[in-house]
Amino acid sequence: MPADLAVETAHLLVVDDDARLRALLQRFLAEQGFRVTGAPDSAAARQALSAMAFDLVVLDVMMPGETGLQLVESLRREGNDVPVLMLTARGGPDDRVAGFEGGADDYLAKPFDPRELALRIRTILRRAAPPPATALPQAPVQLGMRWFDAERSELRGPEGTIRLTGGEAALLAALARRAGDVLSREEIAAALGTPEAGERAVDVQVTRLRRKIEPDPREPRFLHTVRHRGYVLRPGP
Template identity: 40%
Template sequence: MRLLLIEDSPRLRELVGETIRDAGWRLDAVGSAAEAEAAMEGEEYDLILLDLGLPDGDGLDLVRGLRRRRRMTPVLVITARGAVDERIAGLDAGADDYLTKPFNNGELLARARALLRRAPLAVAPVLEAGALRFDLATLEVSCAGAAIALTPRERAVLEILMRDLGRVTAKRVLEAKLSGFDEEMSTNAVELLLSRIRKKLAAHPTGTAIETVRGVGYMLREVPG
């Protein structure tokens, strides 16, 4: 899953971003409405975390624009505007939930998980391949009830492959989707991640295999028991 944080304060953007990434979600973070529009043009996000007081506009205008375009990405408003009428205005504009600053990081993550569980995802909220199960809301990966411990980036790679089950995922797609705006993901790093994932999955009867398609990319497929 990939989240978008729209927050004009560099310090809060850093702190919230660290909380989100530590929870295992991929995150893009921007500081203005214009940057947010550009980000949303090139990526389908699973959840948007939105500050209302942006330097180049009101965050609620972003929400209204999304809803007019029939983009139903869940929006969690994070703002210092805590009055009841302001919360009502945010929800009426199309936001899905409202969190007032200052907030507890645990509550932020709990609200994010709740919205992700309710979100009209392009795929089911739980990905399955063979006996492998990936709960997109809780980020739990398991096989026959046994948890499989993966790092955040390993989970991100596995999620992409499970979404493309039975189809080849190009190397460049993995590199692009695993890269934030301020960092790059090299081919060697992707290969290392895949090697680690294979080893961890091999310890469980997942009924799946990750194949390398030379010169193209990788494919997760189900294999007979």
Template identity: 40%
Template sequence: MRILLIEDNAELVLTLRQSLAALGIAAEACGDGHQADALLREHAFDIVVLDLALPGLSGLQLLRRLRERGDSVPVLVLTASGDTHDRVLGLNAGADDYLPKPFDLAELEARLRALYRRRLGAVHAVVQVGGLAFDTLSRRFSVSGRHIDLPPREHDLLESLMAHPGRPVSKLALAQRLCSADAVLSHDALEVYVHRLRRRLDGSGAAIHTLRGLGYVLEADDAPA
């Protein structure tokens, strides 16, 4: 799961990124509304966590722009504690959920995972590509009903591709998904993980194809490369 955290409180951002990273959730952060709008135009995220009080462009303005251009990415709005007005404005502008500040990390994680499952299509969705299946609740992969274990980074890589079956995911997005909060994964290292994963998927009915200039796409292995 790759999220964009749009929040201008640097201390809160640092705490959240570290805590989410420990849970296997990659979070990119941005504290300015205009910069966040540009990021959302150029990159795909699984979920957006949005504070309404932002410099440059307000959270509500950003949310309205996002929906006006047809982007359906789930948005979790952070609101001031007990502020019903902010919650109503956010939901009316296209937010999918809200969470009042201060909040508990366990509740934030639960809401993020619920939104992620909903994005994949069901409360308990199993995504299928060829003979490869991914249970979004248990986060387990299987091939023809047989569970397969993957090292953490290969698991995260395959989960990121499985979240967008048949659609290209950029190398930058995948590298950011696999890196820690304070480390960068090189494209060469990413290619090594892709190569290892391709070998593991051999015979699964699913394959990772390279799309020049676009990134990687996970498709049934009889799909054109």
């Protein structure tokens, strides 16, 4: 299936305790061509995720009981790497960083234009979609005992496949495409489709990725910080 068609027919899970907003989002996103399922809280979201496969979750942060942030953190611990776009009435830098630290792929502050929500959803889905068949394949990149296959967004090692979130896979793919070149935080944010996220959010994603590719994240061998410039990936055995 062509990537654009796969994006437009994606199945979304919208989780928000505000019944009116949830209904509005479901109707708008359905009009955009998506298949949409709604859930009023984290418990209902868990049930839906266990019963069906979703391409992306639109998740409110502040909900009674288990919050959206707690839910996405739990999903990541369980190895569920479904892309997550978080919605919140608190859109400050610290709140965005907390969302990215928890494993979210993007973050949108309320109130928002529904058209921007749809645009961000499509950006995340395209980022996660397989590349077109006509694209030149990129050779896997060696990171010590592990190999990253950008074509499959897959990181493998002696222990098997290491799960990456959509944001982590996109970050590693962007760095791998320009291995040996220093990428500024602005370039990385643009590659992730989140140019407004800010430098701290990029730093958070880098920290999360280092935990998965570095033998010792405190002494990086592959993903290096270049002071005042950005980050560079230096693959090797």
